[in-house]
Amino acid sequence: MPEIKKYSNFRSKVLNVLVLTGVIPLLIISVISLVTVVKTRLENISELQSEVIEGTSEKIERYLDQKINVFNLVIDLNPENISGVKKESLEFIAQGLKEAAGDVNEITFVEKYGKEIVKISDIQGLTPAPLKNIKERESFKKAISGENYFGPVYYTLLGPVMHLASQIENKDRNIIGVIVAEISLNPLEREASQVKIGREGFVYLIDEYGSLIFSSNKDFARQGEDLSYVPQIKDVVDGNSHNGLAKEDRYTNPLNQKVIFSGNRLERVKWSVISEWPWKDAFLVVEVMIEGFLWIMLITLLLIVGSSLIFARLVVRPIEALSKGADEISKGNLDYKIDIGTGDELEKLGERFNNMIKILKENEELRDQFFFIATHELRAPVTVTKAYLAMILEGEYGKLNKKMRKVLETSQNLNERLVKLVHDLLEVARSEAGKIEIEVEPIMAVKVIKEIVQEYKEPAAKKDIKLVYQEPEKEIEIMADSYRLKEVLTNLIDNALKYTLKKGKIEITHEIKDKNFITHVKDQGMGISKKDMENLFTRFYRVKNEKTKGIVGTGLGLFICKEIIQRMNGKIWAESELGKGSTFSFSLPLA
Amino acid sequence: MREKIKKIISFLIVLAIISLTIFYSYRLFEGDIIFDIFFNVFKGPDQTYQKQKNIHLYDNESVSVNKVLTRVYYLIAKDKSDSEISNWEQIFEESLKRVSDFYELQFDFGMEIDFQIYEKLIFSEYETDFFSDLIANDLEQELEKPHSESETIKQIIQELENKIDEKDKWGLEIETENEAHIVNLFVLELGPNSFEIENKEILGLNDEKNNSLVLSFIFSDEKFKDFSESIIAHEIGHTFGMPDLYSYTGDEIKSAGLMGGGITRKIKSNYLEYQIKEKMIDY
Numbered sequence: 112m113p114e115i116k117k118y119s120n121f122r123s124k125v126l127n128v129l130v131l132t133g134v135i136p137l138l139i140i141s142v143i144s145l146v147t148v149v150k151t152r153l154e155n156i157s158e159l160q161s162e163v164i165e166g167t168s169e170k171i172e173r174y175l176d177q178k179i180n181v182f183n184l185v186i187d188l189n190p191e192n193i194s195g196v197k198k199e200s201l202e203f204i205a206q207g208l209k210e211a212a213g214d215v216n217e218i219t220f221v222e223k224y225g226k227e228i229v230k231i232s233d234i235q236g237l238t239p240a241p242l243k244n245i246k247e248r249e250s251f252k253k254a255i256s257g258e259n260y261f262g263p264v265y266y267t268l269l270g271p272v273m274h275l276a277s278q279i280e281n282k283d284r285n286i287i288g289v290i291v292a293e294i295s296l297n298p299l300e301r302e303a304s305q306v307k308i309g310r311e312g313f314v315y316l317i318d319e320y321g322s323l324i325f326s327s328n329k330d331f332a333r334q335g336e337d338l339s340y341v342p343q344i345k346d347v348v349d350g351n352s353h354n355g356l357a358k359e360d361r362y363t364n365p366l367n368q369k370v371i372f373s374g375n376r377l378e379r380v381k382w383s384v385i386s387e388w389p390w391k392d393a394f395l396v397v398e399v400m401i402e403g404f405l406w407i408m409l410i411t412l413l414l415i416v417g418s419s420l421i422f423a424r425l426v427v428r429p430i431e432a433l434s435k436g437a438d439e440i441s442k443g444n445l446d447y448k449i450d451i452g453t454g455d456e457l458e459k460l461g462e463r464f465n466n467m468i469k470i471l472k473e474n475e476e477l478r479d480q481f482f483f484i485a486t487h488e489l490r491a492p493v494t495v496t497k498a499y500l501a502m503i504l505e506g507e508y509g510k511l512n513k514k515m516r517k518v519l520e521t522s523q524n525l526n527e528r529l530v531k532l533v534h535d536l537l538e539v540a541r542s543e544a545g546k547i548e549i550e551v552e553p554i555m556a557v558k559v560i561k562e563i564v565q566e567y568k569e570p571a572a573k574k575d576i577k578l579v580y581q582e583p584e585k586e587i588e589i590m591a592d593s594y595r596l597k598e599v600l601t602n603l604i605d606n607a608l609k610y611t612l613k614k615g616k617i618e619i620t621h622e623i624k625d626k627n628f629i630t631h632v633k634d635q636g637m638g639i640s641k642k643d644m645e646n647l648f649t650r651f652y653r654v655k656n657e658k659t660k661g662i663v664g665t666g667l668g669l670f671i672c673k674e675i676i677q678r679m680n681g682k683i684w685a686e687s688e689l690g691k692g693s694t695f696s697f698s699l700p701l702a
Numbered sequence: 703m704r705e706k707i708k709k710i711i712s713f714l715i716v717l718a719i720i721s722l723t724i725f726y727s728y729r730l731f732e733g734d735i736i737f738d739i740f741f742n743v744f745k746g747p748d749q750t751y752q753k754q755k756n757i758h759l760y761d762n763e764s765v766s767v768n769k770v771l772t773r774v775y776y777l778i779a780k781d782k783s784d785s786e787i788s789n790w791e792q793i794f795e796e797s798l799k800r801v802s803d804f805y806e807l808q809f810d811f812g813m814e815i816d817f818q819i820y821e822k823l824i825f826s827e828y829e830t831d832f833f834s835d836l837i838a839n840d841l842e843q844e845l846e847k848p849h850s851e852s853e854t855i856k857q858i859i860q861e862l863e864n865k866i867d868e869k870d871k872w873g874l875e876i877e878t879e880n881e882a883h884i885v886n887l888f889v890l891e892l893g894p895n896s897f898e899i900e901n902k903e904i905l906g907l908n909d910e911k912n913n914s915l916v917l918s919f920i921f922s923d924e925k926f927k928d929f930s931e932s933i934i935a936h937e938i939g940h941t942f943g944m945p946d947l948y949s950y951t952g953d954e955i956k957s958a959g960l961m962g963g964g965i966t967r968k969i970k971s972n973y974l975e976y977q978i979k980e981k982m983i984d985y
Contacts, residue, residue, distance in 0.1 A: 235967055236928030236930075237926075237929060242953075243948070243963050245954075247954060248956060266807055267970060267973050269970050272973070340753060365753075
């Protein structure tokens with residue numbers, strides 16, 4: 112048995128292609144765009160943090176420069192040692208310098224051998240402030256050697272302080288002493304604490320030992336708190352810069368905030384300027400963007416899928432219309448009109464299909480007309496021939512010898528077949544032309560069927576076939592044309608007799624189902640194959656095999672039966688098993 | 703059947719492509735900020751912070767001073783029984799509070815230092831001259847061996863042991879089982895101008911144990927009032943083993959902080975030197 116080919120769904124194919132060509136590029140573009148946006152934002156964050164760090168560093172440098180420049184004193188005299196200058200004058204100068212520098216807690220003039228000679232102090236508890244020898248102090252040693260000194264940051268209860276030391280030079284630019292000053296870093300803190308990045312980003316300053324000098328985020332840590340336990344901070348304190356781009360620059364800080372870390376060390380004082388920007392705040396814009404992007408993508412995806420569905424439907428609908436039209440034509444429905452309103456090549460194709468149907472219909476009508484006329488014109492001569500042959504054989508025109516009788520009997524048989532063929536062809540022609548006359552009315556079914564069965568008793572007996580009619584107990588009234596019912600039954604019994612080659616039984620039974628009167632004609636003939644069953648009720652179709660070779664027939668009987676039964680609002684069908692026999696059934700509505 | 707197998711194979715191929723794409727995307731972006739943002743997670747390096755520091759004596763790492771209790775006694779010489787500082791309890795309390803704040807800041811809030819002031823005045827059986835002699839001797843000794851032994855402190859402890867009722871648990875023996883490191887601070891009343899004894903200035907004394915002595919004039923004399931708290935902090939510093947950062951023979955100072963020249967600073971402007979802190983803190 113040949114395998115039935117399965118066809119895939121064209122609409123699914125169109126849909127898949129549209130979705131794939133729409134969605135995949137969209138996804139690729141989206142991912143590339145998002146990656147680009149995030150990378151760019153990360154770089155922006157890094158740049159912004161660097162700018163802030165740079166700005167803060169500049170402020171600090173300026174602050175320190177301003178202080179140290181004030182303390183770099185040149186005296187317009189030429190003493191060997193500052194101690195050679197009058198104490199009152201030095202006190203006056205010291206006071207002036209203290210005021211000029213600002214934020215000075217204590218200023219001390221130290222002669223070139225390390226002894227303090229003038230001290231103006233706001234922090235000493237003892238008045239006058241004690242003057243000591245500080246030759247062992249780092250500040251003195253460095254300043255007297257010609258280098259400016261920036262001491263470590265110390266944390267007092269009043270805020271961070273640091274020591275600066277610079278040289279006092281005479282007119283000849285010889286170092287004749289040192290100025291040591293303690294400055295408060297509170298003003299620096301006040302200025303830098305205003306620095307913000309975004310809404311939550313902040314900057315802080317760490318001294319060379321890892322302690323917090325100040326932070327623009329007051330909650331970050333206490334002033335003076337040692338933060339060197341944080342590896343990132345320790346790393347900057349050790350002189351390594353961070354720009355916020357490395358993986359380790361994103362960390363959870365001591366406040367348990369996830370931040371982007373950036374930092375740089377000021378080499379002069381070894382202070383680290385660090386910026387931390389909470390990740391959430393820094394990427395808020397991107398997050399909002401991603402959220403919007405995802406929504407747009409989702410909507411676009413839905414639009415693509417939706418429009419693909421519609422487009423696929425638009426493409427497939429005309430094809431389906433054409434396909435349906437082709438089906439209808441193959442069924443013989445030449446009145447079918449294909450309607451495609453796409454206004455394009457497909458609509459043109461539909462119109463061409465309709466033109467083709469029109470031509471087919473015209474041809475069909477011409478053929479039917481020819482067929483009807485031909486059969487109608489044939490019927491009269493064959494009927495007259497049949498009458499003359501009968502009359503000759505009955506001896507109306509004289510006695511016939513044996514040889515003549517045999518020839519004439521053969522001619523009569525052949526003519527009988529021709530009569531039957533013409534009759535059937537005419538019936539088909541009428542049916543197709545809609546000219547078949549059927550008058551459906553309440554009739555007594557059993558009576559009609561009984562008459563036909565009775566007529567076939569003898570021919571059946573001749574073939575040694577038992578014709579059994581299971582007659583219902585009472586008469587049944589159905590809606591049918593009695594003449595046509597007889598024609599159907601005649602055809603079915605005739606076929607049963609023809610295709611039962613050996614002796615057997617033909618059984619006619621009835622049943623009533625769903626307000627329908629069903630008649631079964633069951634034979635024990637040769638049976639019909641499944642393949643033949645499919646075309647059984649098609650005109651001119653005949654079962655062709657070795658067994659049916661000698662059986663005469665037109666191939667129109669079952670087609671006519673089907674046409675008649677359908678016109679009487681009934682149905683006809685058959686069941687068969689090859690070699691065991693067939694059952695032909697038809698139903699007609701009860702009256 | 704063939705159709706079904708084809709479908710299954712196609713499905714498996716698509717599944718494999720998707721899985722590989724996800725896998726390599728994950729590998730590519732793992733730990734990257736893009737990955738973090740897409741999946742709203744933050745995967746920085748794991749970090750746990752060990753902030754707690756161990757603070758110990760300057761010269762003995764095995765004795766922790768993360769918690770310190772300073773017990774304060776006010777002892778009055780027999781001949782100065784009517785010279786006690788008025789409101790002494792309040793003055794001591796306020797001064798000691800500032801000393802406490804100072805140390806907490808200097809040790810990065812890792813040191814908790816409490817004070818308890820013995821609420822009664824303790825009157826000595828000895829007069830000012832007796833203590834002056836002892837102090838003068840101690841000052842002589844100190845030049846040779848600083849903060850080693852102090853006869854004055856020994857005498858005071860001996861006297862206090864007899865006078866303080868044991869029942870109120872104010873004995874002077876160090877309670878080693880106590881969690882806090884205990885320091886005794888004796889304020890000795892020898893009357894005004896007692897800072898110069900036999901032409902030597904005296905601000906405080908220590909022994910090699912945990913005892914300190916300051917003279918009461920630091921609270922009452924206008925000259926010392928402003929830095930009395932620095933003097934106390936300085937002497938307590940010695941009980942932690944901190945050395946002086948100035949010379950005993952001349953006027954040389956090695957530092958402007960508390961253990962150096964800073965002893966005369968106001969406490970609020972004072973600080974502890976890094977060279978000392980570094981030796982006392984285990985990072």
